[in-house]
Amino acid sequence: MLKPQVGIIDYDMGNMFSVLRACEQVDLLPVLISNKKDMNICDAVILPGVGAFAKAMENLKKLDLICGIRDFIASDKPFMGICLGMQLLFSESEEFGKHKGLDIIKGVVKRFSPKNERNNIVKVPQVGWNKLNFNGKFSIFNDIKDGEYMYFVHSYYVVPENKKDIATTTNYADIDFCSSVVSGNVMAFQFHPEKSAGKGLQIYRNFAEIIERG
Amino acid sequence: MGKTIRIIPRLDIKGPNLVKGIHLEGLRVLGKPEQYARYYYEAGADELAYIDVVASLYNRNSLHDIISRTAREIFIPLMVGGGLRTIEDIRAVLRAGADKVSINTAAINNPQIISEAANIFGSSTIVVSIEAIKEKDSRYLAYTDNGRQFTGVEVIEWAKRVESLGAGEIVITSVDRDGTGEGFDLELTSAVSSAVSIPVIAHGGAGSIGHIKQVILEGKADAVAVASLLHYNYLIGHKIELGSEKEGNTEFISNGIKSSKINSADLSGIKKYLFEQGINCRIGENCNA
Numbered sequence: 001m002l003k004p005q006v007g008i009i010d011y012d013m014g015n016m017f018s019v020l021r022a023c024e025q026v027d028l029l030p031v032l033i034s035n036k037k038d039m040n041i042c043d044a045v046i047l048p049g050v051g052a053f054a055k056a057m058e059n060l061k062k063l064d065l066i067c068g069i070r071d072f073i074a075s076d077k078p079f080m081g082i083c084l085g086m087q088l089l090f091s092e093s094e095e096f097g098k099h100k101g102l103d104i105i106k107g108v109v110k111r112f113s114p115k116n117e118r119n120n121i122v123k124v125p126q127v128g129w130n131k132l133n134f135n136g137k138f139s140i141f142n143d144i145k146d147g148e149y150m151y152f153v154h155s156y157y158v159v160p161e162n163k164k165d166i167a168t169t170t171n172y173a174d175i176d177f178c179s180s181v182v183s184g185n186v187m188a189f190q191f192h193p194e195k196s197a198g199k200g201l202q203i204y205r206n207f208a209e210i211i212e213r214g
Numbered sequence: 215m216g217k218t219i220r221i222i223p224r225l226d227i228k229g230p231n232l233v234k235g236i237h238l239e240g241l242r243v244l245g246k247p248e249q250y251a252r253y254y255y256e257a258g259a260d261e262l263a264y265i266d267v268v269a270s271l272y273n274r275n276s277l278h279d280i281i282s283r284t285a286r287e288i289f290i291p292l293m294v295g296g297g298l299r300t301i302e303d304i305r306a307v308l309r310a311g312a313d314k315v316s317i318n319t320a321a322i323n324n325p326q327i328i329s330e331a332a333n334i335f336g337s338s339t340i341v342v343s344i345e346a347i348k349e350k351d352s353r354y355l356a357y358t359d360n361g362r363q364f365t366g367v368e369v370i371e372w373a374k375r376v377e378s379l380g381a382g383e384i385v386i387t388s389v390d391r392d393g394t395g396e397g398f399d400l401e402l403t404s405a406v407s408s409a410v411s412i413p414v415i416a417h418g419g420a421g422s423i424g425h426i427k428q429v430i431l432e433g434k435a436d437a438v439a440v441a442s443l444l445h446y447n448y449l450i451g452h453k454i455e456l457g458s459e460k461e462g463n464t465e466f467i468s469n470g471i472k473s474s475k476i477n478s479a480d481l482s483g484i485k486k487y488l489f490e491q492g493i494n495c496r497i498g499e500n501c502n503a
Contacts, residue, residue, distance in 0.1 A: 012333070013306050015309075015311075015312075018285065018311070021286060021289075022289065048334070050336040050339060114411050123412060125337070125338050126435070127382070128260065130411075149218070153338045155337075191292075194289060196289070
């Protein structure tokens with residue numbers, strides 16, 4: 001049987017190496033894509049990303065991928081956003097002024113405050129492992145238990161307008177922020193499943209199953 | 215419980231070998247880095263750090279090969295440092311499969327490289343490593359080239375500066391304590407961690423699991439880099455593969471370990487102990503590959 005082809009959007013925003021390797025590990029066929037035409041022949045698409053929100057939107061625009069991503073998601077094929085790739089799906093970000101996002105999920109992207117409610121210093125970015133608290137049952141999290149640790153690196157977090165979009169929350173700096181979103185065929189994570197050891201790879205395995213179910 | 219503390223095995227690399235010195239000097243060969251990396255990943259390491267300790271003297275391709283081979287099979291973050299002088303050097307190790315880089319000498323010689331690299335690769339990718347030595351007048355000064363090169367730069371001022379230039383994290387190494395097993399420099403680590411709001415990784419001096427607890431609670435470390443303590447534990451229980459390139463001092467592994475100051479421990483032992491002491495760390499199911 002042919003392996004499902006997964007397009008990883010390459011728009012010069014960080015390292016694709018580990019996302020590629022994670023896909024290979026669960027028998028998907030990853031390909032780097034940077035145009036709309038290549039995206040349309042994929043069975044699923046992953047939007048990764050590390051870096052600044054505004055620059056990422058600019059790069060997507062330059063590659064004429066904004067409509068491409070919207071169309072792909074409208075086609076109902078599985079779509080995964082990771083880290084900055086999750087934040088870009090939202091309406092707007094307050095990173096260095098206000099910036100419009102892809103507006104696929106209604107909501108905003110906010111920065112962690114450097115002080116928590118008890119006025120203690122909070123280390124920003126959050127770098128390290130933290131727990132997922134489930135907000136329901138989702139096939140992308142099959143075989144992953146409530147409270148499982150995943151690896152995070154971020155200074156910003158998403159605030160979805162519709163609470164139903166929130167799949168998991170995670171506590172940092174006294175805030176229960178939205179750490180994953182599942183909305184139809186869109187699955188997005190603030191953490192890095194490809195950097196989250198065995199249980200992170202389980203998410204890729206579940207993604208592969210979702211693709212094969214069609 | 216508070217934030218989740220990371221335990222980061224630090225693998226110093228010289229040519230094809232994993233090495234460990236004392237005060238960043240007198241390197242002993244401990245085996246192949248990939249063998250240790252794989253083991254630490256499976257044992258629940260939260261990240262891995264590869265530091266090319268004599269980078270400028272060796273062919274960089276050897277390091278890139280080690281990074282690629284490791285990154286292919288290890289699904290946790292990999293930090294790489296040592297001898298990265300330019301944006302192109304940084305780009306090359308990221309391409310090879312590193313997730314973040316640590317820079318020291320290049321940052322001190324040209325602080326603007328921090329903001330330039332943070333702009334290109336993202337702040338979280340750029341870690342600044344500070345090698346500190348306590349002077350006779352009790353001031354901590356930053357050194358480069360594995361603690362050999364005096365710079366006159368004051369550590370706390372430098373830590374604040376690298377934060378403002380866009381560094382995502384700081385590794386603070388006590389050169390005085392490195393490899394000694396005498397414990398971390400708590401005063402140094404705590405001063406740096408309190409001065410900045412980015413995460414601080416403590417390194418240099420762990421001789422027992424108690425020292426790790428101390429540097430978290432008293433040193434306010436957000437993560438702890440551990441070398442000898444873990445390596446010596448691995449050496450006791452495992453057969454070490456030496457490549458054809460037996461360069462360097464291998465007497466240490468051939469003759470057995472004689473390091474009275476280090477009470478070695480494995481990752482699960484360290485984490486179990488920390489957890490019992492009320493320190494939050496990643497334990498349980500997702501600790502295994």
